[in-house]
Amino acid sequence: MANEEKKRPVRVAERIREELEGLLLRGAVHDPGVAGATVSGVSVSPDLSVADVRVRIYNREVDEPQRKRVVRAFERAKGLLRRELASRLSMRHTPELRFHWDSGVDHALRIETLLEEIRRDDPDALPPRTAAPAKKKKAAT
Secondary structure: OOHHHHHHHHHHHHHHHHHHHHHHHHOOOOOOHHOOEEEEEEOOOOOEEEEEEEEEOOOOOOOOOHHHHHHHHHHHHHHHHHHHHHHHHHOOOOOOEEEEEEEHHHHHHHHHHHHHHHHOOOOOOOOOOOOOOOOOOOOOO
């Protein structure tokens, strides 16, 4: 039973992410501040009372004022999104939604830029860039 309690927040978080992403794709939020935004991840508290929602603009670098505008737009739509989730999730209580900018991709891009600068300045400083190894497929049995 304890193992099930640990998995439930993960399952609820993924379901919330899917539903929020679907609402965005269907245009349920009319605020222009969310245009081009995506829900990159959700984490839910162990008691399922709070969902931290990570958002970003898909496939584009964004400056700090734009990031704040996007998060504020999601905050303005919080009530609508929570009502829509309540009707879709079949939970007794719908988690409170807290929106945050997902800076993970920004950090990765910055690191990649720095590595490219190092390679350009001193080609021998780092090993050559290689493609990630392909994942092996499991053999059908």
